[in-house]
Amino acid sequence: MMRYDFLLVVAAAAAAAVPAQAANQLLFSSGGPDGRMASASGPAPGDARETETADDFVLGRASRIAGGQFTGLVPLGGASVQQVEIEFYRVFPGDSANPPSGRVPTRENSPADEDFAARDSAAGELSYRGALGNAPFTVANSVVTGINPLPGVFTGGEGAVTGQLLTVDFSFADPLLLEAGHYFFRPEVRLSDGTFLWLSAAKPIVAPGTPFVPDLQSWIRDSGLSPDWLRIGTDITREAPFNASFSLTGSAVPEPASWAMMIIGFGLVGAALRRKAAIA
Incomplete structure (x- = not known):
């Protein structure tokens, strides 16, 4: 016996x-805003042009992405969030035409031409909650409309901008399964007024963020430049590479x-x- x-x-x-698969474990974080850069990632009311900013992250093992958080800037007065869309991209040349068009300095280490997964609040695929900061927040430089192909890539940026912090928490209706690998994350926010500006985070990533190698940088494009992308800090402003402020939650898939x-x-x-x- x-x-x-x-x-x-x-x-x-x-x-x-x-x-056990713990719900809403932190899988990745780039850290909070550092006040250096604000880049457009969303449409402006009445403007058909779509502007997208993307930043990279790494998963060390297969994971189910359940949601996350990102932080940006909205006009003073607190514009309301009307729609949130999240897209995921592989690193170029995945999901891309190769060789590329030649309209930008390089596509090496950029997001792909096309996303491979997306979740949209308008389709009921994600829910979100936005929290506005109380005090005005000023960022040293911004990129909103100055997104040009060669030879007019360099603009230096559009200068300092002040607004209200907006932190968006989002949850997917169905978790997204991602294999271990290197990806780009792209949030897009439609506001009732003005354009959502995604805020930069420290580069290299510092605690309590999730440092990784190679940590690439934030890229941006609009409808006129698509499917190509430009490096915000290297091509457009020539200041230094930027990260963007976001985190992802979910659970690792057992081996x-x-x-x-x-x-x-x-x-x-x-x-x-x-x-x-x-x-x-």
């Missing part, structure tokens, strides 16, 4: 060794060995219970 009790203990321990251990553990538990029942 002691033999089967011991088998039960071993089997239960094997099953317990598989880590195949962990699944095998769990299956074996449950199998041993079942066999031991059947054996005990037969003896009884």
Whole structure:
């Protein structure tokens, strides 16, 4: 009898060794805003042009992305959020025409031409909650409309801008499964008034953020430049590469060995219970 009790203990321990999928664990963070750059990522009311900013992140193992957070700037007075769309891109040349058009200095380490996954609040694919800061926030430089192909890439930026901080928390209706790898994250916000400006974060990433190598930089494009992208800090302002402020939450997917251990553990538990029942 002691033999089967011991088998039960071993089997239960094997099953317990598989880590549970904890909801809303922090998978990645670039850190909070550093006040250096604000770049457009969303349409302006009455303007058909779409402007997108994207920044990169790395997942060390396959993960289910459940949601996250990003921080930007909105006009003083607190424009309301009407729509949030999140897109994910591979690193060029994935999902892209290659060779590229030649209208930008380089596409090396840029986001791809096309996203491979998207979630849109207008389609009920994500929910969001926006929180406005109380005090005005000033950023040293901005890129909103000065997004040009060669030879007019360099503009130096459009100068300092002051607005209200807007932190957007979002949750996907269905988690997005991503394999381990290097990706770009692109949030887009439609406001009731003005343009949403995504704020930069420290580069290199510092604690409590999630440093990784190679940490690339933020890229931007509008409808006129698409499918190409420009580096905000290297091409447009020539200041320095920028990161953008965001985080992702979800759960890591157990490795195949962990699944095998769990299956074996449950199998041993079942066999031991059947054996005990037969003896009884």
